[in-house]
Amino acid sequence: MGPINMLEGWLKGLGHPFSQEVTFYPSTVSSAEVLKQIERGLENENGIGLVFLDIAGFTAIEQSYGFFVCKQVLTSLSKAIMEAKPVLGAGRGLFVHNLNGDDFAVYYALPPGDIGRVLDFLEGLAEDLRYRVLAAVNKPLSGLLREPLNLHLGWAILRPTSGLSLESLVYNALKEATAMAKGHSDAKWSRRVWELKEAMALRRFRVVYQPLMNLEKGEIIGYEALCRGPADSHFASPGVLFPLAEKAGLLYPLERQIRQKAVAECGELLRNQLLFLNISPSVVKDPEFAQGNTRRLIAEYGLRPQNIVFEITERTAIQDFSSFRRTLQHYREQGFRVAVDDAGAGYSSLQAIAELQPDFIKIDMSLVRDIDTSSIKQALMETFVTFGRKIGAKIVAEGIETEKELRFLCQIGVDIGQGFFIGRPAPKGEGPSPESIAVLSEKKIRGRAEPLHAVTVGSLVEEYQALQKDRPTREAMKHFQRHPDCNSLVIVDGEMPVGLVMRDKMYSHLANQYGVALYSDRPVSLVMDQDPLIVDSATRLEKVSQMATSRQLQRLYDHIIVTHENGCLGLVSIRTLLDHMTRIQMEFALAANPLTGLPGNPRIEQDILRRFEWNQAFTVIYIDLDNFKAFNDCYGFERGDQAIKLLARIAGDAVHACGRSDDLLGHIGGDDFIILTGNPHEPICKEIIAAFDREIGDLYTQEDRQRRCIQSKDRQGNACAFPIMSVSLAVVACWPGRFDHPMELGEVAAEVKKEAKRHSGSVYVVDERKPPC
Numbered sequence: 001m002g003p004i005n006m007l008e009g010w011l012k013g014l015g016h017p018f019s020q021e022v023t024f025y026p027s028t029v030s031s032a033e034v035l036k037q038i039e040r041g042l043e044n045e046n047g048i049g050l051v052f053l054d055i056a057g058f059t060a061i062e063q064s065y066g067f068f069v070c071k072q073v074l075t076s077l078s079k080a081i082m083e084a085k086p087v088l089g090a091g092r093g094l095f096v097h098n099l100n101g102d103d104f105a106v107y108y109a110l111p112p113g114d115i116g117r118v119l120d121f122l123e124g125l126a127e128d129l130r131y132r133v134l135a136a137v138n139k140p141l142s143g144l145l146r147e148p149l150n151l152h153l154g155w156a157i158l159r160p161t162s163g164l165s166l167e168s169l170v171y172n173a174l175k176e177a178t179a180m181a182k183g184h185s186d187a188k189w190s191r192r193v194w195e196l197k198e199a200m201a202l203r204r205f206r207v208v209y210q211p212l213m214n215l216e217k218g219e220i221i222g223y224e225a226l227c228r229g230p231a232d233s234h235f236a237s238p239g240v241l242f243p244l245a246e247k248a249g250l251l252y253p254l255e256r257q258i259r260q261k262a263v264a265e266c267g268e269l270l271r272n273q274l275l276f277l278n279i280s281p282s283v284v285k286d287p288e289f290a291q292g293n294t295r296r297l298i299a300e301y302g303l304r305p306q307n308i309v310f311e312i313t314e315r316t317a318i319q320d321f322s323s324f325r326r327t328l329q330h331y332r333e334q335g336f337r338v339a340v341d342d343a344g345a346g347y348s349s350l351q352a353i354a355e356l357q358p359d360f361i362k363i364d365m366s367l368v369r370d371i372d373t374s375s376i377k378q379a380l381m382e383t384f385v386t387f388g389r390k391i392g393a394k395i396v397a398e399g400i401e402t403e404k405e406l407r408f409l410c411q412i413g414v415d416i417g418q419g420f421f422i423g424r425p426a427p428k429g430e431g432p433s434p435e436s437i438a439v440l441s442e443k444k445i446r447g448r449a450e451p452l453h454a455v456t457v458g459s460l461v462e463e464y465q466a467l468q469k470d471r472p473t474r475e476a477m478k479h480f481q482r483h484p485d486c487n488s489l490v491i492v493d494g495e496m497p498v499g500l501v502m503r504d505k506m507y508s509h510l511a512n513q514y515g516v517a518l519y520s521d522r523p524v525s526l527v528m529d530q531d532p533l534i535v536d537s538a539t540r541l542e543k544v545s546q547m548a549t550s551r552q553l554q555r556l557y558d559h560i561i562v563t564h565e566n567g568c569l570g571l572v573s574i575r576t577l578l579d580h581m582t583r584i585q586m587e588f589a590l591a592a593n594p595l596t597g598l599p600g601n602p603r604i605e606q607d608i609l610r611r612f613e614w615n616q617a618f619t620v621i622y623i624d625l626d627n628f629k630a631f632n633d634c635y636g637f638e639r640g641d642q643a644i645k646l647l648a649r650i651a652g653d654a655v656h657a658c659g660r661s662d663d664l665l666g667h668i669g670g671d672d673f674i675i676l677t678g679n680p681h682e683p684i685c686k687e688i689i690a691a692f693d694r695e696i697g698d699l700y701t702q703e704d705r706q707r708r709c710i711q712s713k714d715r716q717g718n719a720c721a722f723p724i725m726s727v728s729l730a731v732v733a734c735w736p737g738r739f740d741h742p743m744e745l746g747e748v749a750a751e752v753k754k755e756a757k758r759h760s761g762s763v764y765v766v767d768e769r770k771p772p773c
Contacts, residue, residue: 001570023095041094046110048161049122052177055102057152080136127157154180168194204230207262209429212418215410218440222274223429225262249360251644276309305335313341321355365399372404385413387554411459457544458537461570466490469525491528495567499528596648598667607664608742615736619681622730622749630712630722654687681731685764692727728756729764735771
């Protein structure tokens, strides 16, 4: 049985008639008549199949043989297409339209069935039509042409689509079929696109929700809505789905459908939490996105803009940051928030961060994978943490898959975590995994997640091997023989560490003539160091470093035992400790203010935390210039820098004269300084005010000094007279237990500084709150 007969037999099984008349529309017929015929055909709910045919190399034929032969070729082709009755009839042929010259469109009513069956039918029908037409046309033309004709072939489907006019529907189908015929696409590609369209029409896409967890509090702060294609489809994976949708021009309606589904199905999942919705940068061109539909959608399901975070994915580069930023600003003003996805990978994530100033920065999983063992990734992540704090953005680490990764991310102060170790994507969203809860609960016992300069020793622990104190020494010898990379054993009494055996010291101890015989069968406690350095896991590195380096020389390189709740947690080598202390010093150096050379925020925060930990009573003096902006605008940045350096010198002199050796003068930034002192505040404040008022006039012109003011513009652009600069000092007493974190101290200092600035001239204002009796 030939291919045509096979096709016809299959169609008979579908119940298709074979005797339908087929109308031919020449290129001269009006488009209105053709559209009317197509509109009638679309009443068939299965849609219309379009087969496009044209002659391969027709221009060359016309140039070689002339107009007369070309006319005969076209006449023969038209006749062959019309006489392909079995095929046309088998496919419920509707009509043939000669579009122009050698371009023909043949329209068929499509049979019922799923999209795969319909595409099989249309592809087979198109091939059979070409086969039959070529067989019919080449015989009469054999005397005119030296070579037989060949036909380009393409096909497409027309189905009614909301939002598209009939003219657009036909135009898009013709464009799709022509692209296939000309070789710009292929049948496989067209099948994929139509399978995608069918899945979208049937709303077969699933939404799953993956939790995001606050790593400091151990609480779920929201969920990211993730799309999954039909499990039995080519595009089940998002990595295939979205590139296909974008290339096919279906990205806008697909993302729109996913957003609607994500909001509609989240139900009670969110409560007061966040829903992260992925959007591509190009989606801002979608009119549906910019017309307030998202706000109406979330309102319909009882959500507020404050619940929604637009997560900008980097499937495509952002071409026009200015336009994109304006669109996002429109949504931000309504309460929506913005996240940048895949920072550290993709097209331009760093530029996107700089341009869009997101509320959340999501670090690509490639930087999170094995971060606990990669010093390069650790340095990058620490940089992001510091950067995020400076610009007020939360850092989200994606792709957390192991306990060790989570522990390290907590230790360096990453704000939010996401990944399989925390929680897998699920249709209704799941809570955090028990394993992640255990890690974070332990973390909350140890203390707050801190930046690198405030890391505790518990963050550096390495695995350890233990031996009970009453076990014979030969077991320690055998252990070191079997594990050549192991350099120490923790000696325990139950779970409590009571001593340490270093490999080199044990062998040195046993090296004399009778050492092995004397100690081999005796308890290991006889050869252990009975006074090793044992510290609690919450002890800060600075303090541990001081304790380790103050030991006797022969113990200087012994490992440090770290405990938690009186049980051994692990060991820290001196090499690891020094490596982290070096990185801390580098951070301090990098964070020092380049203008004044004074310690910056990391050192300031570290010093405050140290005083909190040691329960010290101290005083904070927050220093700020008055009318500095007007001075800077009037005299220029170079003179403004001179004013800042003048204040730094005066404050330094005051601390040196009236403070203590362990006092700290730090430069927060701009014209803001801070002093941490254990001495009375009054002499320092008076010294700063007197020296500043005495010297500041030297930076002004004689005319401005005589007037005691300058002419400049306020923040609204209005011309105003501003007095000569003065200095405001806010004084806050910090008694033990008053504050838990530098941020709390900063909030009180800001209130007192606000009060100081209400006074004219240079003043200091003291916080009136007193310690409890």
